[in-house]
Amino acid sequence: MALTITCPICGARNGYEFRYGGEEKGPKPDEAALRSPEAWCDYIHFNRCKAGAQEEWWFHRDGCGAWFTIHRDTVTNREIPGKEAGI
Amino acid sequence: MNRLNHLDTLKIRPDESVTIEYLGKPFQGAAGDTIATLLYGGGVRIFGRSLKYHRPRGLYSLNGECSNTLMAVDGEPNVRGETTEARNGMVVEPQNVKGDPARDLMGFMDKLSPVLPAGFYYKMFHKPASLWPKAIKGIRKAAGLGKISPHFTMKGSFDEIYLNADVCVIGGGPAGMAAALAASQAGLRVILLESRPWLGGFFDYRPGLYDRGRSLADRVETDPNIRVFTRTSVIGSYTDNLITAFCRGDGSDAFDERYLEIRAKSVVTSTGCIERPLLFAHNERPGVMQISCAHRLIRTWGILPGTSAVFSIGDDLGLEAALDLADLGMEIQCVADVREDGQNEALADRLAEKGIPLFRGWVAAASDGDPKVKRVSLTAINGVRSREFECDLIVAGAGQTPVTGPLTLAGAKQRFDRRTGFFLPVDLPRKMHAAGRMLGYIDPDAIEASGDLAGVKAAADCNGADDSKIREAEERLGDLQGPARGTKFIIGPVKTGKTFICFDEDTTVKNVDQAIAGGFDVPELIKRFTAAGTGPGQGGIPGHNLPLYVGLTGQSPDLDPRPTTVRPPLTPTLIAAYAGSNHDMSKRTPMHEEQVKAGGRMERVGVWHRARRFGDDAAAAAEIENVRNNVGILDASTLGKFRIFGPDVLKALDRVYVGSMSRVKSDRMLYSAMCNEDGCIIDDGVLVKRGENDYYFTTSTGRAGSSAEWIRYHTRYENWDFHIVNLTDAFGVINLAGPNARKTLEKVADADLSNDAFPFMGYREFSIKEIPVRAMRLGFVGELSFELHVASSWMPALWKIIEEAGAEFGIRHFGLEAQNVLRMEKGHLIIGSESEQRTTLHDVGLGFLWHKEKREADTVGAAALRHTENQEGRLKLVGIEAQDPQQTPRDGSIIVDEKIRGYVATARYSRTLEKSVGMALVESELADIGTQLEIFEGEKDDERLAATVVPMPFYDPEGRRLRM
């Protein structure tokens, strides 16, 4: 959490201000896919745990209260500069 | 006190005396003394005993690199005597000794050393395993450092600050000061951290350089862009330039220690070097000290380290120190220099002028004397000739070791450099720079130029690259003397005696040989097997020598020396400093004072202080009775309260609530619950409609902080137009409950409160003596009740109005305990008490709240609610009644037969019902009414309480009272 995180509203801030919200997996699959408990469970609970660049969600808890994604290199635990944050 | 008070390099104030108590006797020194220098000035030479062999240990370094001068100060163990400033009245005791360290009764341990090889404890007590618990007691008694009483309370005041800077410079020596000035000149805000009480570093004790260091320090100290923290040691260095450190107070500061957390855009590490200890037999005997230790003792503290010295050194700093000490009145018998050539000849000539012999290619082989140094034998490095000298001081050093901890902690690699003999930092993290002596520079101009270059680069990190400025700084440095050739790693030919590679753990070169013979050929493994470098000083003494010994003496095929890993804290830190001021981050409701005055027993519930009960009765019987018979008033201000509004608000509400939220009518509340994606219940509360697309809802106290986050998270892909305002602190809540609640309120409200006009589950907005309130007819405690939401600032006034109005009806306070019993009797649950992580909406019997017609993908938890609706083997919430009314099972006790089948959530003796009843989560097979349960409280061996599953609610099952 020592890293800095760039909030699209507040800019680069101390990582301790944010809460991690998991990997970016895209919106929830449609109704049909949720019918099987396995498919639902995979979407909710399975992660890719990628070593390297990963897009992930963060919440600016002690700040503006926005959810957004950043790209982070999970090997160096650093935000990848230049990749635009998205909401 | 016999000090050389005329030296301009002194850092003590000789006129201000400081007296401490050591071994029951007073010792006097001067303001600015450390505990170790004060005692050394007072004649103390033996400061403690070593961990394993109980060997006498004296002053060796002045930087806290070994545990030799660890002492107990005012009951606090393991205080570093050599870096802790002495203060009047300190009571100082030695550690790991019986009595005076000069005559330690455990000294015989040293004679046992032949039977205590490396790994002795590991091997000896490995089998049988039962031996270890017995052996450990004896070992712990003989070994170890300070003792701490279990009743010890840390005195002092601790603080913390969080700083931002453009550039953070670690190390206030010449390179660090030059870097700070360069960054400041670029208009940047600079923080400079220095572990000593003053700036100057490498320059501050050396006669030719002192003034130069002072003038640099003057510029830094008066520079408005530079904030200087002295007495500040770095603890750690983390991702994106987060530097942690702690600062010791100077005696006049408001804190004793202060934790610092600094976020900088760029970092310059200019931590310089420490000395690499010289390895020879009995190289840690009191009377052996490092070159800078001897030199600083006299220059900084005005103390002659001894009367007659022999030097065994490996670089020009040793020659310079010998000359300076001789000039100041110490007898130097000779200087042995491991280098056969390459000395600064001007220094060699001056030694010759003074008649001090310089033995080139010679080194100390052994010290002798018990307990202090009396003799040293020197030998040519080829071992052909040797000579002995009588002396009371051996000044010994093998060269320099760079301090790279702040860089490697942040991810830099270390590469062995054969020219300097250093592990040089390479692959530095972005926006981190190294400067000064740690890179091998020894020429004062080059050290400053290297700092200047790092400062210019750090400025470029902040202001954008300015290649021409960097190039200019590089050229200035390039014209100066480059990194110097380091001193070769040499051990004199040692015949007998112990050569210590690590003082803290009593690890000898022989122990390392034993480890290598045992198959451990990498320093990281040898470190673990021999414990070298695992003591309080960490790598300070063995950090450089161990990998050099392993890598360069041909003992290992792993020929390129590899350093061991440095970890935080870089400097030992008090846990109290980490804790800082430890503010209690809690909240008080607007009625806090009022409730305390009324006898409220306040306790922490999450972030809040709440009244558990009023008066002495832990069961709050009178409060309960009064709510059932008259009327009670409860401060429920901690409830989560939110406004949510906007065109897409209903979509958002439908997403997170299990119900269909469009069903809410403008004068009625809608009760609903929230689940997580697993269908587990996380919250319940009510929603009211206050206008078009404008709603007000409550959450449980514990969810107040995370509800906005939760709703936004689950709508994050949608771009819906709605807004959430957390009103938790803006509104207070009064819960007025009991059969007389309406009578009380009718006296003061400007609205019709009759059951027809304002029925159960109704929502109204009206005024009480002109105070606007939002009123809800709820029945959490099972009686007629009104929940009044009012602006926090109006709370005390409204409370008073209602108390006065209710006086004739017997109104009185009730607290959380009474509420808990009342609502339990009514079978109303509290999320978190009657549910846990795995409990679904169905499990607690609230499955009817789930609106199945909603699209599953649109509702958080709906898919799981369907999957688990009829799942077998789940824990279900049931009502229980204890067989013996006088034996109420404790909350949390387990329900058992052959195995655990569930647990009691809440159970109390109910005065209203004259029974012990409660709620429990049990396996579904046990959930049928009439099932006999056995409850095990864990009190007596196998005693079990009997209980029966009974219908809920226990009180007023028809629900008449709350609809009165």
Ligand SMILES: [Zn+2]
């Ligand atoms: Zn933000």
